[in-house]
Amino acid sequence: MRLIARRIVLYLLTAIVAITVNFFIPRLMPGNPVEVAIGHIEGQVTPATIHALDLQYGLNTKLSLIGQYFHYLDQLVHGNLGISFSSYPATVTSVIRSALPWTLGLVGLATILSFVAGTLLGIVAAWRRGSWLDNLLPAMTFFQAAPYFFVAILIVAVFATKLGWFPQNSGYDTTTLNPGLNWPFLSSLLDHAVLPALTIVVGSIAGWIIGMRNMMLTTMDEDYVLIAAAKGLSNRKVIGYAARNAILPSVSGFSLAIGFVVSGSLLTEIVFSYPGLGYILLQAIGSEDYPLLQGIFLIITFTVLAANLIADFTYSFLDPRTRQEA
């Protein structure tokens, strides 16, 4: 459990760094953040809004910088991320809340799929050395090196535009359907999720395959694997012993990968006009909606930290040595 405790401290520190960066960046820019905000808000700005903005940034309240910082923390704890410039008068929190489930669903599903399939293929690639899988590695490397959004553009061009198998964009058929728990909506949802999910899987699977394959090759030289084979256990069992131990670095590498995957899926969503965080991120950039940008950054950071924590728990569950340490 000491490992978990150490990781939690690390995640808290990371969260504080992210919050601090978020606090200081608007204040390092020339000009008063409230004036910048008023300049960007589209539509009528009432004196009440100006007052609200003053309060939000803690300006004109004779607070010191430290005081402003704690004021900012207090606002965060209450879930107040400010007002979105581009969809004024909606708050950043409400804009993000409507987009977050889309991203979580898409990324979560695609990542699990990619991890499971990639790990299994990695095991096969290590066991059957020199098979067709090894020859595929350079091609997979290309898809990993190519940006996610380029893979997404290719997939749209081939499977949506040319072949017409799947829809080109958005999260469901917005013209005829309303969200609800009924079959037409759910099937439309699935239909629209296939290509974005495929993009994320194609973009991330090579890393899992290569990592697992290389670790398997090392593990298969261990004595306990040799003994398992010498005892006359079936191939399947022997592979199982080796794989169980080789998978550990993949699980701990998960924390590194998840940040990349989330970033990649934001870009994927943009190509597919998928109504998740990536899509509102693009809008925020286009309309210089800084509060929304910062809000998205914070939410993604917190989500990634949570995913990391889950990976850590899994790791300590899989590897008894980490539990024994304390």
Added chain:
Amino acid sequence: MSAITGTGPLIVEPIEPIIPSGRRRTRMLQLPKSAKIRVGLALALFFTLLAILGPYLAPFDPNASLTTTTGIPQAPSIHHLLGTTQVQQDVLSQLLAGGRSTILVALIAGIVATALAVLFGVAAGYYGGWLDDLLSMLANIFLVLPALPLLIVIFGFLSKSAAPNDLLIGLVISITGWAFGARVLRAQTLSMRNRDYVTSARIIGERGWRIMMFEILPNLVPIVATSFLFTVIYGVGAYTALSFLGVISVSHWSWGTMLYWAQSAQAAQQVHVEWWWFLPPGLAVGLFGTALALLNFGIDEFINPRLRAAGLSRRALRRAGLPSRVQLGLTPVIRTRAQAERRSA
């Protein structure tokens, strides 16, 4: 080895001077025999040339609208080898002109991030104590902090106050790219800190920085190289993503900005897929990354002999006298021809 040159007083019999130097040379030349390294090197060289010469080779001004009579992207023709964009700019010229910025930013990010990784990683591993705790924590924070959203926030504000500048872009990207290398280098330094040659250097009274630079660092070269290639790949990806999002000025030509314009014109969603617009920049980014990744595989196989055997095709395995099925308990070792000859001699 240097005594066997035929001139030393100890050598009585005449020895063909060709053998030692010749053998050494073949060993040097044998390293790139791996197809991965050869392809990777060739591609990397090609892209370096492209970055240097590209803007001079561009047949047109990448910004210029070459005709105003049509608003439809033109497919590749003899005049425009890669076709045109919606506003009739020459795609080939954009590709050639945009390569420099893309590769330059990636290299700057790679060099600066690797320098930071070496500095922080080796110092943390060598000195240990509170410095190690502090630097390791810093590295871990940067590892879990999602890089792209952070970069978007930084550039979102930065692009208001500064014009796009490749050096600045590379520097900012490097801030988010050093942590992984630092962690790996720290672990390796830790294992070297108490080796005999380092201890003896310390006893002689060498200063810390000298031990790190001349005793420890030379042993870390393969890891530094891997970490550099890794960060350059990261740099290309990050820069392309940022320009694709439009956070960096969209009139600053790079492969990412080309994809930005192609996407905003929905080139992939048009009935006649305008492939000539998005395919070249995307392929260029992907191939550049692949080249560096191949070099990385090559280095990995150079360091870890197990991977060297695993990378061979079935036919190559047979030629090397190895079974294509895994034999447990046996680590297949591929020898270079020179080593094999020496063994049989």
